[in-house]
Amino acid sequence: xxxxxxxxxxxxxxxxxxxxxxxxxxxxxxxxxxxxxxxxxxxxxxxxxxxxxxxxxxxxxxxxxxxxxxxxxxxxxxxxxxxxxxxxxxxxxxxxxxxxxxxxxxxxxxxxxxxxxxxxxxxxxxxxxxxxxxxxxxxxxxxxxxxxxxxxxxxxxxxxxxxxxxxxxxxxxxxxxxxxxxxxxxxxxxxxxxxxxxxxxxxxxxxxxxxxxxxxxxxxxxxxxxxxxxxxxxxxxxxxxxxxxxxxxxxxxxxxxxxxxxxxxxxxxxxxxxxxxxxxxxxxxxxxxxxxxxxxxxxxxxxxxxxxxxxxxxxxxxxxxxxxxxxxxxxxxxxxxxxxxxxxxxxxxxxxx
Amino acid sequence: xxxxxxxxxxxxxxxxxxxxxxxxxxxxxxxxxxxxxxxxxxxxxxxxxxxxxxxxxxxxxxxxxxxxxxxx
Amino acid sequence: xxxxxxxxxxxxxxxxxxxxxxxxxxxxxxxxxxxxxxxxxxxxxxxxxxxxxxxxxxxxxxxxxxxxxxxxxxxxxxxxxxxxxxxxxxxxxxxxxxxxxxxxxxxxxxxxxxxxxxxxxxxxxxxxxxxxxxxxxxxxxxxxxxxxxxxxxxxxxxxxxxxxxxxxxxxxxxxxxxxxxxxxxxxxxxxxxxxxxxxxxxxxxxxxxxxxxxxxxxxxxxxxxxxxxxxxxxxxxxxxxxxxxxxx
Numbered sequence: 193x194x195x196x197x198x199x200x201x202x203x204x205x206x207x208x209x210x211x212x213x214x215x216x217x218x219x220x221x222x223x224x225x226x227x228x229x230x231x232x233x234x235x236x237x238x239x240x241x242x243x244x245x246x247x248x249x250x251x252x253x254x255x256x257x258x259x260x261x262x263x264x265x266x267x268x269x270x271x272x273x274x275x276x277x278x279x280x281x282x283x284x285x286x287x288x289x290x291x292x293x294x295x296x297x298x299x300x301x302x303x304x305x306x307x308x309x310x311x312x313x314x315x316x317x318x319x320x321x322x323x324x325x326x327x328x329x330x331x332x333x334x335x336x337x338x339x340x341x342x343x344x345x346x347x348x349x350x351x352x353x354x355x356x357x358x359x360x361x362x363x364x365x366x367x368x369x370x371x372x373x374x375x376x377x378x379x380x381x382x383x384x385x386x387x388x389x390x391x392x393x394x395x396x397x398x399x400x401x402x403x404x405x406x407x408x409x410x411x412x413x414x415x416x417x418x419x420x421x422x423x424x425x426x427x428x429x430x431x432x433x434x435x436x437x438x439x440x441x442x443x444x445x446x447x448x449x450x451x452x453x454x455x456x457x458x459x460x461x462x463x464x465x466x467x468x469x470x471x472x473x474x475x476x477x478x479x480x481x482x483x484x485x486x487x488x489x490x491x492x493x494x495x496x497x498x499x500x501x502x503x504x505x506x507x508x509x510x511x512x513x514x515x516x517x518x519x520x521x522x523x524x525x526x527x528x529x530x531x532x533x534x535x536x537x538x539x540x541x542x543x544x545x
Numbered sequence: 546x547x548x549x550x551x552x553x554x555x556x557x558x559x560x561x562x563x564x565x566x567x568x569x570x571x572x573x574x575x576x577x578x579x580x581x582x583x584x585x586x587x588x589x590x591x592x593x594x595x596x597x598x599x600x601x602x603x604x605x606x607x608x609x610x611x612x613x614x615x616x617x
Numbered sequence: 618x619x620x621x622x623x624x625x626x627x628x629x630x631x632x633x634x635x636x637x638x639x640x641x642x643x644x645x646x647x648x649x650x651x652x653x654x655x656x657x658x659x660x661x662x663x664x665x666x667x668x669x670x671x672x673x674x675x676x677x678x679x680x681x682x683x684x685x686x687x688x689x690x691x692x693x694x695x696x697x698x699x700x701x702x703x704x705x706x707x708x709x710x711x712x713x714x715x716x717x718x719x720x721x722x723x724x725x726x727x728x729x730x731x732x733x734x735x736x737x738x739x740x741x742x743x744x745x746x747x748x749x750x751x752x753x754x755x756x757x758x759x760x761x762x763x764x765x766x767x768x769x770x771x772x773x774x775x776x777x778x779x780x781x782x783x784x785x786x787x788x789x790x791x792x793x794x795x796x797x798x799x800x801x802x803x804x805x806x807x808x809x810x811x812x813x814x815x816x817x818x819x820x821x822x823x824x825x826x827x828x829x830x831x832x833x834x835x836x837x838x839x840x841x842x843x844x845x846x847x848x849x850x851x852x853x854x855x856x857x858x859x860x861x862x863x864x865x
Contacts, residue, residue: 215699241698245691246724253688253721257695260682261662265695283685387680387696389703392659398674400665400683549618560638560838566798584637600798602622606642607633612622 638838
């Protein structure tokens with residue numbers, strides 16, 4: 193398959209179609225509108241269902257219904273719309289439903305701005321829905337990875353019967369890059385638990401997150417925890433680069449990690465030994481990978497387009513072993529390599545004083 | 546038409562809607578009995594007068610009553 | 618002996634969890650009977666909502682999906698678009714449909730979703746202890762209108778059947794009640810017709826059923842029937858508000 197130049201949002205939609213997405217329910221919100229528009233134009237050609245729902249809240253509930261009835265379903269939105277979906281995501285987690293939620297994140301809080309930011313890390317990994325649950329969160333660093341993670345997301349969602357979020361930042365949604373699409377069909381999975389209207393030929397199914405008996409609800413939560421433990425065991429992904437000899441390790445995810453890589457190039461050229469760890473799954477978070485690759489460095493600098501959210505997970509990962517510092521821009525402002533270079537040098541100077 | 550009623554007594558909550566609906570007034574709540582869920586269940590006091598109209602069964606919210614027609 | 622009336626296979630054996638005298642039980646039974654009699658039961662998918670009927674998935678003898686409060690029409694949309702030939706219905710109370718769910722019900726009707734909505738209107742929030750509903754009558758006392766519903770500050774009650782009838786996508790809307798055998802028979806006819814409208818792919822159907830909440834209203838079960846007859850029906854008239862099929 194040859195590479196095509198595609199806008200991130202469109203690549204995300206096409207990748208979903210290639211992965212056998214059967215239903216898309218969404219609502220317009222900048223900067224991800226091209227996803228819904230692409231689906232409106234093309235999904236029907238693949239016998240898929242497209243609905244522009246009346247709100248993000250309605251859309252996630254349509255995903256819930258379609259998934260409960262056995263469909264491979266997804267929605268997409270951006271930060272304020274993802275806030276509206278929290279109830280539905282919690283219900284999907286509680287009812288153990290597969291589904292893909294794409295968030296093309298923008299500045300917040302509240303209405304915020306329409307330019308890219310990474311201030312939804314907490315929203316994605318800690319969730320605003322009620323109860324003990326996790327969403328698997330995949331964080332691509334560009335259009336190619338976004339396309340690949342759409343396919344991976346559907347596969348994980350159905351394997352674990354859990355909602356999955358692909359957290360792309362607004363840069364990915366809007367930029368154009370070459371992308372090679374995986375067009376192999378993603379096999380349909382058996383869903384014997386689905387309420388698909390076949391109670392005449394098997395015992396009836398009930399898709400539900402309500403367990404009024406407290407012991408039943410506790411047992412259900414223990415069962416969910418076992419699932420999340422398995423996911424943490426098996427699905428962590430991170431890129432580790434040049435950390436073997438690093439005196440400083442930078443940690444970043446998404447497109448900003450590429451800006452950080454440019455900074456690393458400059459620093460290395462000046463003789464500063466810097467490495468990068470790039471989480472690709474934000475949940476499950478690569479605690480062990482970070483711990484293992486930072487044991488000999490002077491400090492970690494976490495770089496995010498936010499006021500500092502992932503940095504707390506980095507600190508949890510290394511405990512008191514390594515100092516963890518933060519550099520960020522937000523609101524739609526994006527740091528440049530020179531800023532990262534400056535921050536590293538400043539910290540090094542401060543360290544050696 | 547003559548009818549015969551069967552009561553799934555332990556489903557009855559003693560609400561009285563059947564008593565109220567019966568056009569020949571032959572149902573009463575049996576105050577001498579408490580069923581498994583703690584209510585005085587409905588029962589038929591004059592079975593020969595049942596006209597098999599099914600009004601009682603139509604109004605019962607708990608599907609307690611089965612109605613049969615006695616074929617001559 | 619000929620059996621004239623027995624429990625339908627459309628209901629499971631689970632005893633209903635409703636209060637004594639609550640007419641939810643009658644309505645459940647009618648829905649179940651209609652599905653069975655139309656031969657639609659084995660392919661039906663019930664969408665349970667939140668309210669007193671939150672456990673309705675325990676009672677309807679078919680596949681079921683529990684929906685969040687107010688969202689049942691959106692959930693039903695996801696199901697019906699996935700399986701257009703199955704019978705998909707929601708069972709919702711007045712808080713679920715007329716308060717938190719107004720967006721979802723209007724838009725499902727707007728899109729002409731080929732689903733059936735059973736709307737149980739008892740002018741109160743039963744499950745949570747008797748608070749005011751959007752359908753609570755003027756001057757009606759509830760736990761959040763302890764001095765009676767004041768229409769100046771709390772609005773006039775909302776008539777959902779009339780409202781949804783103005784939405785072009787709705788195909789069949791009727792309001793019925795279950796206060797006596799005659800009205801129960803009429804209600805069953807209406808519910809059956811609504812499922813036929815869905816079966817024949819004619820569009821969105823809703824049956825609003827005026828129902829009792831004797832506990833919430835502070836009345837006996839029999840007095841509660843009188844409340845519907847004397848107070849609710851004058852405000853919520855019975856009848857057909859939309860019938861696209863009749864125009865043909």
